[in-house]
Structure formats: structure tokens, C-alpha cells
Amino acid sequence: xxxxxxxxxxxxxxxxxxxxxxxxxxxxxxxxxxxxxxxxxxxxxxxxxxxxxxxxxxxxxxxxxxxxxxxxxxxxxxxxxxxxxxxxxxxxxxxxxxxxxxxxxxxxxxxxxxxxxxxxxxxxxxxxxxxxxxxxxxxxxxxxxxxxxxxxxxxxxxxxxxxxxxxxxxxxxxxxxxxxxxxxxxxxxxxxxxxxxxxxxxxxxxxxxxxxxxxxxxxxxxxxxxxxx
Numbered sequence: 001x002x003x004x005x006x007x008x009x010x011x012x013x014x015x016x017x018x019x020x021x022x023x024x025x026x027x028x029x030x031x032x033x034x035x036x037x038x039x040x041x042x043x044x045x046x047x048x049x050x051x052x053x054x055x056x057x058x059x060x061x062x063x064x065x066x067x068x069x070x071x072x073x074x075x076x077x078x079x080x081x082x083x084x085x086x087x088x089x090x091x092x093x094x095x096x097x098x099x100x101x102x103x104x105x106x107x108x109x110x111x112x113x114x115x116x117x118x119x120x121x122x123x124x125x126x127x128x129x130x131x132x133x134x135x136x137x138x139x140x141x142x143x144x145x146x147x148x149x150x151x152x153x154x155x156x157x158x159x160x161x162x163x164x165x166x167x168x169x170x171x172x173x174x175x176x177x178x179x180x181x182x183x184x185x186x187x188x189x190x191x192x193x194x195x196x197x198x199x200x201x202x203x204x205x206x207x208x209x210x211x212x213x214x215x216x217x218x219x220x221x222x223x224x225x226x227x228x229x
Contacts, residue, residue, distance in 0.1 A: 007132055014136025021144045021199075022206050026113040030104045031145060032195035036156070039164045039175075041149030043097045045142025047086050047105055049135070052114050055079045056122040056134030063123045075118045076109070083108045097167040113137065144202070151198045156190035158183025 013023075020026050027048075035041045058078050059066075066074050087105045090098045098105065108114070117137055122130040150160055158180030165173035188194045 006129065010129065010133050011136045014133060014138075015140040015143070016206075019144065020113045020137055020141040022203060024113060024116070026116070027111050027141065028199075030107065030111070031148065032192060032199065034101055034104050035145055035149035035152055035195060036190050037153045037159075037163070038146050038149040038161045039167050039172075040097075040100055041145035041147075042142065042161075042164075043090075043094070043167060044101055044104060045138070045145040047090060047101075048108055048111065048114075049138025049142055051079065051082045051086055051108055052117060052138045052141075053131060053134035054082050055114055056117055056130040057127055058082075059118045059122040060125055060127045060130030066123075071123065072115070072119070075115055075123075079114050079118070080109045094168060100167060113141070148195065148198055148202060151202070152189045152194055154179050155186050155198070156188075156194065157185050 017023060021028070021031060030044055030048075034044045055075075055078055059075060083106060086108070087098075090101075090105060117133060121133050125133070153159055153162065158178065160177040160179050161172070161175035164175040165171075189198065
């Protein structure tokens, strides 16, 4: 029971409560730069997910061997090695997506969220918990990237996951959808200011949902107390 509760809390933190973007306000540079389309957001999110999961696992596995005085440089070195590996693999197997994302793949190294999870969680937890934390944090970040990219793409061009088959492979062609036929487009949403505007809407939406959930929880507590009395 304790283990299941632990995994549930890690999942809720990574996906919602302590989400990299909504909860920690980190990784905003790649978030706003590559989310012109949902396809780009998905590609960047999956790359980050692989790196943060692998780095969490490696750091947890070697945490007793890393001297505390030099742990941060070692964490950065491990993360940089993993990012380099992902960068090479994407260049080889998803070259078109690699060209679109460009420098932002290498800049995953500077993503404070990865180093933050390494220091705050992976270096203090068992490997299973660290891997699960990395997976959930990466999945939460990917969901925000895809949501923001989808909102901007639909607003800008009326499509969803455009060029998915070209960037991610032929097996992703089923994702390509024309949401608004004969749409003239709204250029602002494809530009950086559009990213800021749409991100603000997403943050407001999350906070409204959190408020509703808090109100329902409070009402449920009052009802239970009234029944008990």
C-alpha cells in the first residue's frame, strides 16, 4: 500500500501538481521556441523524457559513489553525455525533426529541471523511484509541449500534427489532421508572442481547475463532517 501511494504521489507531482512548467516554471525557453506545432513539441518532449529518465536512473544508481563535494559537476557531466547520445541518435534516425529542433536538443543540458530532479530527488531515492520520477516529470513536460504546440498550430494554421510523418516517421501519419478546412491562418500564434499568449491561457486554465478541485475537496470534507455529527 505504501509503495503504491508513493508511486501515485510521484505521478501526480510530475504530471500536474509539480509539473516542470506549471509548477516549477522551468524550461520555458525550449517550450516557447519549439512549440510552433504539436509535432515539434512531441519530438522535443520525448527527447527530454528519455534524458531525464535515464539521468535520474544513473544518478540514483551511483549516488553512493559520487562525492558530495563534486556532485553537481558530475550530475551535469552525466546529463551532457546522455544529451549527446540522444542528439546523435536523433540526427541518425529522425534527421528532419533534428533539423527543426536544432540547437534546442543540445540545450537540454542547460534545462534546470533535469539538474533539479537529480539534486532534489534522484540523488536521495532508490533507482525505481528515481526512474518513475523521471518518467512522470518527462511525461508532464511532454504533455505541456504538445498541448501548447497543438493550441498554437490550430490557431495559426488550422492543422494538428502537420508533417508528423515527415519529421517522426511514416508510422506517425495517422496523427496528421486538418482541424479547420480552408482556414486563412493567424500568424501571431506561430510567432514567439503567440507562444507567450497561449502559455498564459494554459496556466490560467490549470489554476482554475485547481481552484475547482480545492472547492470540491473542501465541500466534501464539510459534508463528511456534517454526516459524522
